[in-house]
């Protein structure tokens with residue numbers, strides 16, 4: 117069986133600034149028409165990785181291949197303009213003194229008639245054909261972004277690198293432009309590597325997410341898998357608020373005020389953390405000092421009093437001070453649920469939605 121060659125493949129990329137390693141052993145591949153997202157907090161090395169792929173920064177070690185051909189590594193480095201890689205950054209400045217058509221044709225070579233056809237084809241694709249002869253200052257921010265996309269796509273790059281390209285846009289514009297951009301890149305069969313620190317953007321756009329921390333990829337997979345099978349506590353907390361309950365292991369079980377949790381593979385006496393997202397805590401009413409009955413699915417209820425309740429639009433966020441240890445737990449509830457501070461309520465934890473990790 118023949119295996120398809122990835123459009124972009126990077127292996128063990130490593131880079132340091134002044135002796136400080138900022139990207140370490142980063143490997144990933146992206147197929148044509150696919151979107152891979154480097155997701156991680158500020159300073160974790162995402163942009164440096166992108167700059168090495170673009171060819172504006174040299175790696176200390178590692179290899180980069182485009183359609184199987186080595187463009188960087190083993191002592192060779194193809195110059196940026198010969199890598200068939202397009203770039204879009206947040207500051208995508210168009211040339212103000214050139215028309216939309218001239219901006220898009222800027223990087224094109226070859227016969228003028230073919231260039232004109234390519235410009236018209238791309239402008240039709242980004243729905244801006246009527247604006248072909250206007251100057252950038254006459255366009256809205258979203259329209260300028262679409263011209264920038266057309267300009268980056270004009271030379272038919274094999275790969276498109278997007279570095280937080282939508283973060284400068286108005287919230288209401290952003291979702292639409294993101295979806296349009298994605299559709300166009302897929303039509304062109306371009307492999308996309310997107311950099312963002314926003315988990316919602318990564319989940320909305322990516323086929324595959326590579327979660328980065330301190331220069332390394334710590335977990336890689338489809339958005340659904342990363343969200344539902346995170347590798348550690350930090351990976352959970354990168355996507356949402358979390359609650360953490362600690363307990364000690366006895367016979368592969370961990371006893372807590374919320375009942376027992378399975379702790380497979382954890383040795384007796386080990387301290388573990390049960391991590392649960394606020395939307396997976398269930399709230400129940402107080403029945404003269406007792407809560408709901410314990411169930412295998414939700415375990416034992418634990419009592420807390422409402423510390424604060426806030427309306428968040430689609431949901432309400434309720435903070436509890438727990439009776440058993442005075443800790444604060446957060447629960448979100450769809451719609452409006454705003455119990456007054458001081459009210460006693462009971463919380464249970466969905467066993468199928470919590471994660472158990474060794475204590476950090």
Ligand SMILES: Nc1ncnc2c1ncn2[C@@H]1O[C@H](COP(=O)(O)OP(=O)(O)OP(=O)(O)O)[C@@H](O)[C@H]1O
Pocket residue numbers: 133134138156157158159160161162163164165313
């Ligand atoms: N030219 C440079 N000289 C020295 N250090 C640098 C340089 N560029 C980046 N760094 C450092 O390398 C680390 C990684 O930076 P990088 O820009 O790759 O992170 P990032 O994940 O893209 O962050 P952000 O989302 O804030 O852009 C940071 O600690 C940064 O301060």
